[in-house]
Amino acid sequence: MDGVPIVVHxxxxxxxxxxxxxxxxxxxxxxxxxxxxxxxxxxxxxxTAEDMVAGDSQLIEWRGGRAHQYEAA
Structure with a gap:
């Protein structure tokens, strides 16, 4: 698999x-x-999903902003 499977843009x-x-x-x-x-x-x-999100899993890539921040800067 290429790249991280879960991307939060x-x-x-x-x-x-x-x-x-x-x-x-x-x-x-x-x-x-x-x-x-x-x-x-x-x-x-x-x-597992809760653990992944709370633990900043290597399977989740946060792009273009800080992890866990959902408002535009």
Whole structure:
């Protein structure tokens, strides 16, 4: 697999961050809770998804902004 499978893209001007899993857009997250829910819907169990987000997993790449920040700078 090339690159990181989960990407949280730069914050949008109106807030929120696009989330992709293996190149597929899965939603627009406005919080870590949203991100956990999207990962759960993508097939990752909720406890694992929560651990991944809270623990800054190597499987998640945060682009164009600080991790866990969803508002545009």
């Amino acid at each position: 730069r914050p949008r001007g109106t807030g929120g961050r696009r989330v992709t899993v293996r190149g597929q857009i899965i939603g627009l997250a406005h919080s870590d809770r949203d991100l956990v829910e999207f990962l759960r819907q993508a097939g990752i169990d909720e406890t």
